[in-house]
Amino acid sequence: RKKDRNVAGLLRERLPKKLQALLKQAGELGQQTGHAVYVVGGFVRDLLLKHPNFDVDLVVEGDGVAYAAELARIYGGRYKSHPKFKTAVVILPDGQRVDVATARLEYYEYPAALPTVELSSIKMDLYRRDFTVNALALHLSPERFGDLVDFFGAQRDIKDRVLRVLHSLSFVEDPTRIVRAIRFSERFGFRIGGQTDRLIKNAVRHSFFHKLSGSRVMHELRLIFEEKTPLSCLRRMQDYKLLAAIHPLLALTPSKEAVLLEVENVINWYRLLYIEPQPQVWMLYFLGLCTGLDPEQFAIIARRLNFSKRQAAEMVALRQQIRDTAQGIFNWEYHKGPPSELYFLLEPMPLEGALYLMARNPREPLQKYVSLHLTTLRHKRVEVTGNDLKALGVEAGPRYADILRRVVGAAIDGLAVCRAEQLELARRLAKGEPVADFLARQPGGDR
Template identity: 25%
Template sequence: MNFKEEINKSSIIQTISLLADENKVAVFMVGGVVRDLILKRERHDLDFLVIGDSLEFAEKVAKRVGVKKVTKYKNFGTAHFKFENYDIEFVGARKESYNRYSRKPIVEDGTFEDDIKRRDFTINAMAVSLNKNNFGELIDLFNGYNDLQNKLIRTPLDPFQTFDDDPLRIMRAFRFAAQLEFTVDDAIMNASREMRERLRIVSQERITDEFLKILSSPKPSIGLKLLYDSGVMEIIFPEIHNLAGVDQRQDYHHKDVFLHTLIVVDNISQVTENLWLRFAALVHDIAKPQTKKFVEGIGWTFHGHEELGAKMMKNIFHRMKLPLNKLDYVEKLIRLHLRPIALAKEEVTDSAIRRLIVQAGDDLQDLITLCRADITSKNPQKVEKYLANYEAVMQKVLEVQEKDKLRAFQSPVRGDEIMRICNLKPSKKVGEIKKAIEEAILDGIIENSYDAAMSYLMKIKDNFIKDDDSK
């Protein structure tokens, strides 16, 4: 198979090809770029394998195309620079060996075959020659092309050796399966089950990065299910592993909480690429195992799972080294995910809508998106009914927002005014009065306006200050 026509369109590849022959070195386009070339996927990072001095060759290419800054890693024989909209990396052919207790390889010079067989999967172990005598020719020592056609993730060597060298490749296998919607070879699954404990030598940052890439894929359930089936989920995210086998009412949910969660994540992934909304979908029922209780005549209940689930997030974010600036967002969505469901089941009052608007704030639309994804019934009539109810709730939200001007809600009368009028010092009592005004607005007792709030303050202030000690 030859890709001469496809790759000859690139000026940087033409330049690399000319310099390879001028300098009498063999150069290959290698790895993911070849895979994506075959799959016709766009890619902006290009990797080149040099049989020779890769650092020197990279300098020559950079000079020829007018790039002044080349980043070199002499210990690994790699060099990197940016050109136009490409990230370009050159690596010398090498072989690697590993200490069992470290992911850092011992690197030595090697042959073309040494370099290709050290790669993680057959679909990433293909190369395309850039030398003139066989320009564009596919070199495929491990049948990666056939695996691409068969949508199969397989390792070039025995997966036990591949994973023993670098245990993170276990997660990479599942990540590629999710991203490409491929299946995973049985030998990989067997090795993953037996070697999952080896992941403990991998840094949390690298594990979390692969996990979030699975969650960002077109159909995350593929990777999440593989993590569970291999036992890896128990190592990297035990709270999600523990959802499996937890029964719940068969209403608009799937009976098993883990399987239900997979459907919710896939549902939400069809309508948003917001990673943290997807993450909220993954963890929205995370506290159900701890709150599970059987009630006669009802079945299994999970009272308070939304509040406990939100409280669990802080430890999970710290342990998994997730970005803490996303913590409040995820906590809020977990804490509120039952609220719109309750509103969708009953006659909606303005007061209930006001409270939902204020509590959800700018994340109200994301909350409703999560709630829609949470409908996993196989009964189309039930799905249609709940979706219609959500539309009614959102219509009511728009009406109340417009009428009550609740977008940036807080008491129109500020704390300093309350202190002046009531002759109070800064104290808890000031907050209580302010909250009473806000509650009156939310309950529809008064309008959301300064005049109405001030009038209400004058009406209630004596009840608060008659026995206050802070004056």
């Protein structure tokens, strides 16, 4: 057998020093305890592709949980184990996560799919994985540090830019791999291999997706929504009739596609504003995928995807809030309300809702108003504090909130711009004195 390729040089070139030291340490610990240790999966794939990826997945040919405990001890970190799966996650003091899995022969049940019986445990572990390019491992032991373990031709597939499953029962075992194939294919610009493509079509024809649990489908959908190009992934899913296979109501229609395209635009626009926090983008895409569904249909989808009662109720409420707010903004525009009214309409809305509202109304002035709120109005701060109100004899409570709200409103409308004016307004409100003449005195006060 020809000598394995060694990529220690690539590790030195591509990884932060700290991470290199961690991998060395991980290998030495394995040697001390007499177990081979490998780094596996996406980490190795991305190393060869020269994509930064610092998520370390280790596989130990031995007791992975005990190994993880020891690794945590050496670094003074924490660890959490799942004894049932013989896995653990170590969290180092600097926040670095290390996932540890156990490779053990007796742990797998693959009578039909197994080509040979004589497999090392690392080979068995890699054989369970989704695609050849994800089934690479790297030796970490000191004498073989950086040796590539490639049983399935992954290096060639990376070179040819192709995704291939490891065996023909792969999608029977786990249909979510179909969605993963599309996701990786779009992310890396890899094509899906011919045989793998036929297996996908076969899996869809035989409705493998029907028996798949909602939580697993939703998990994979969320991963899609968090990719750089979710819409192109969704289009590919549509081409394979996968969305309809999850549920007919999820099929991509032209109008959904138009909304999802705007969702993508709005997310990119917002990203470039660099305002923290950023939205949960999956939620926007999910709302887009559910465009046009009435509440009963939405409930069916929420059930299919196994949303908890609370999650489903929150989504239903958000959809309603989006609709009501859009109506509110149309009314506000019609009667030419002041900016503060727009602020109070949008202020209770989660960021995701506001952005979705923009995506749903790309060519309406409404989009401009929501963007005004997000970029400007909502960042307005008043200079009157709780202590000021306390000094005026107003304690925390509904009256307190009401006064503050009116000061904020006046500030946004340019009717109380400096601290002195805001304080005077608060004082009048606190004492129950009339404020109309005060507000009318201000430069913007003749609206």
